Amino acid sequence: MRKLLLAAAAATALAALSGNALAAEKISVVAAENFYGDIAKEVGGSHVDVTSIISNPDDDPHLFEASPSTARALADAAIVVYNGADYDPWMGKLLSASPNPERADIVAAKLTGHKDGDNPHLWYDPATAPAVAAAIAAALEKKDPEHAADYAAGLARFDGSLTPVKAKIEEIKSRYKGVAVTATEPVFGYMAEALGFEMRNMAFQNAVMNDAEPTPSQVAAFENDLKSGAVKILFYNSQVTDSATERLLAIAKQGGVPVVGVTETAPAGKTFAAWMLGELDAVEAALKHSS
16 A cells, blocks of 8 residues: 555656646746736747736736745746836836846837837727737747747637627727717726727826826816716726725716726636627627616
């Protein structure tokens, strides 16, 4: 019996070692945000080992603080993907602390022509995900040309997964272009623009985004839009709420303005495309309710 147990233990240890060896053969990808990590998984498939630093949909991404384990993961990464545009400034600092000329750094802001000071919620721009996916595929092919066909196929599958998202955007835009909406902060801004909405209270939103207090006149104008029904949807960041947000949500409810919560992190278990499609479905449902 003891020999059997020892044999089983040895087999388990060998399996673990074998598993570690296989994992070591994979290309290490570290994504600052989990939706970029999902894109890397979809493109790289079984050839990549992906770590997403910000992955909890219940956490406020703005409160993230890098840990020693984060620094170690970045130091060992072959490919790093992050947002840029001052959304995740800690990434640049950590990467500078562990320079690696062999590492491929993919920055969404650089791919899409955005800079610090722009609305940093780039993943809601329909052009961002395809650009990031293409850059990931190119980096993977460069590091692992043997599996270039697999990366091309992964990229094609990912792009194909966005087809229903693009169709939903066009469907909503064709029916509701020009509809006035508002938001507590500009998280959904790029998507609202793609949908053809008229986004109101931008000065209020930018103040919140830049950690400044909106002026009394900006607050009054926002509240008046909700009370008068001048807007058809109130968007808010469901991961970041405070007493001011709660007040606006209550006013919207009293004024019969539908509220749509959006997130900065993909919900657990959802692909990028499924996340986007779910939020667009919520927008469509809200618009039908307000019609």
